[in-house]
Amino acid sequence: EPKDDPTNWNGWYMGLIAALAFQIIVYLLITNAYS
Amino acid sequence: MSWLDWVVLFLTLVTIVIYGSWKTRKNKDLEGYLKGNNSENWMTIGLSIMATQASAITFLSTPGKAYEDGMGFAQFYFGLPLAMIIISAFFLPIYYRLKVFTAYEYLERRFDVRVRAFTAFLFLLSRGLAAGITIYAPSIILSTLLGWNLELTCVMIGGFVIFYTVSGGSRAVSLTQKWQMTIIMGGMITAFFFVVQSFPESFRFSQGVDLAGSLGKMEIIDLSTDFESRYTMLSGLTGGLFLFLSYFGTDQSQVQRYLGGKSLKASRIGLMFNGLVKIPMQILILFIGVMVFVSYQFNKPPIVFNDHTVQLTASQENELKKIENAYDVNFEEKRLAILNLPEFPTERDYAPIQEMQEKQDEYRTQYKEKLKNYDADYEDKDGDYVFLTYVLNYLPTGLIGLLLAVIFSAAMSSTAGELNALASTTTIDFYKKFISPGDDDKRDLSVGKWLTVFWGLIAIGVALVAGLFDNLIELVNILGSLFYGTILGVFLVAFFFKGVKGTAAFIAGLVGQAVVLFIHLMVTTGNWDIGFLMYNIIGSVTVILVAICIQIFMPNKKSVIRES
Structure with missing residues (x-):
């Protein structure tokens, strides 16, 4: 990366995957509640 | 308005x-x-x-x-x-x-x-x-x-x-x-x-x-x-x-x-x-x-959201009217049943409403089938019209x-x-x-x-x-998925397989495109059943595999390695 970008991108990517997993769990719970 | x-x-x-x-x-x-x-x-x-x-x-x-x-x-x-x-x-x-x-x-x-x-x-x-x-x-x-x-x-x-x-x-x-x-x-x-x-x-x-x-x-x-x-x-x-x-x-x-x-x-x-x-x-x-x-459920939806445009005969109108009357009666019964639901309904309370909803969908399907018989050009997929109809009414x-x-x-x-x-x-x-x-x-x-x-x-x-042209819209929608797999395959080779050079990538692109077009031909003639989402996967995987094979068997070959 350019030297002036100390951003921890892997942290961002893991965060995004965690957000996706969290959403899927919530949607699964909703689905199960009504199926 | x-x-x-x-x-x-x-x-x-x-x-x-x-x-x-x-x-x-x-x-x-x-x-x-x-x-x-x-x-x-x-x-x-x-x-x-x-x-x-x-x-x-x-x-x-x-x-x-x-x-x-x-x-x-x-x-x-x-x-x-x-x-x-x-x-x-x-x-x-x-x-x-x-x-x-x-x-x-x-x-x-x-x-x-x-x-x-x-x-x-x-x-x-x-x-x-x-x-x-x-x-x-x-x-x-x-x-x-x-x-x-x-x-x-x-x-x-x-x-x-x-x-x-x-x-x-x-x-x-x-x-x-x-x-x-x-x-x-x-x-x-x-x-x-x-x-x-x-x-x-x-x-x-x-x-x-x-x-x-x-x-x-x-x-x-x-x-x-x-x-x-x-x-x-x-x-x-x-x-x-x-x-x-x-x-x-x-x-x-x-x-x-x-x-x-x-x-x-x-x-x-x-x-x-x-x-x-x-x-x-x-x-x-x-x-x-x-x-x-x-x-x-409380405001009666039209039986179809996309109205027909051709002139119908009196007997055809009558046939449709019959279905619509049954639809209206069923809707009203369902509306009252919903309004009379207890505060915390159980599965048993919902059962008759589910039945009436199925009946409503059935009337809707019957009505569409009749319309399709009377007018072969009738667009019976009316989902696109639902939201705007609601907004306007x-x-x-x-x-x-x-x-x-x-x-x-x-x-x-x-x-x-x-x-x-x-x-x-x-x-x-x-x-x-x-x-x-x-x-x-x-x-x-x-x-x-x-x-x-x-x-x-x-x-x-x-x-x-x-x-x-009825088929033009469908063609345009399909066109995207026909090319996407090939283009993505070429880009994936570019990013991840540094040993593959131009000629191998170009030939692999053409081969990948031919494979996707062949699959599409088999699907349209009814021989195979493959969804559009699969086209992308098949197209890009074909391009990657063909590119690697060509590069390996070409003279002056370089090692084909994935960039780490």
Whole structure:
């Protein structure tokens, strides 16, 4: 990366995957509640 | 529509067009015109990416999908955040380091000019036609439900877009998209509250959600591994991933949005933003469709949302009337049964309502089948008409104008992104490459502008003839998925298989394209049953495997290694 970008991108990517997993769990719970 | 709706609609559209043109009136060279001099922050990039993807049909047909089949369509987007991560980690740094204007420009540096021209040509062909459908699809619905002139609606949407896209270039597209997206989300959220407001006073929001759930509209996730069912979590995470990887990573109409970022970091955060909010946005739009469904439990929905246009005989009218009378009686019984539900209904309380809902759907199907018999051209898929029909009949004056502004804004923001990218690709990958390689800022800028006008006129032209050919719309939708796999395969080889050179990549691209076309031929003749989402996977995997094989067996071979 350019030297002036100390951003921890892997942290961002893991965060995004965690957000996706969290959403899927919530949607699964909703689905199960009504199926 | 009242005068207030017209005022809201035109004030919104004209303000955005004038704002976009005025703010970006000083373009001196091609760099500023096509990349906005790299000045966009992450928020503008994120909203711009979303506005380009979400066309008018997204906001018209998504609530209709939920109305008919529930919220399962959301699964289609599950692969999107993963695609954002892959593009952000592997595609973006290379595009930025090489300072490319178009994605295809990179392919010449990595392979050779044949690969660049091949992929750029496939993009121009599919996206040039698709821009016409972006204009046509909402125009036909608006003209049907509002009685507007279809041709005039198409020309108006296209004309507005050409006006600010030609004058302001890429930056005008991004700036207007930011405001268009704000209007779109504001309008949809307002609509949501008004739909819920329409429930009877004794009927709470939570009861509405519960009722929708009991009628099968709240099942978001389908865990089956059956590729036959349309939307499953598995198909979203695999097929959806490949589709969004090709769309966001290699389609210039998206690549151009994030190449205008002021830094690699801004572009990455813009992509992350899209990955974070896209699924919740789709869930919201689908949920609005579910609430429209609940509201239609108390207000009788038309038996079909898309009325027939041919003259029927008296006996045919009678046949239809019979079905409609039974439909009306059934609806009224169901409405009373719902109003008489206990405060906390059990499965047993819901059972008769479920039966009556099934009966209602059955009457609807019968009615459509009759209409289809009487008129072979009748469009029996009426899901796209559900939401707008509701808006026009049940939302208050002023809000109708706002929702129409939402639909126009969505159509315009997508079209603008497409025209801008088509002009860039033609200018950079063909004009500057083959016709006039020298630098002449003034002339290049004027060529870029005229090419934007050219593609705008092509899009309007396609929109005007789309209604004449039934298969044209289907063809345009298929065209995208026929080429996407090949283009993505070539890019994946470029990024991950450094040993593969130009000739191998070019031949592999042609072979991959031939394989996808052959599969499509087998599917259309009914021999095979393969979904469109699979085309992308098959196409890109074929290109990668063929490219590696050719490179290994070619003279002067280099080792084919994956870049670590």
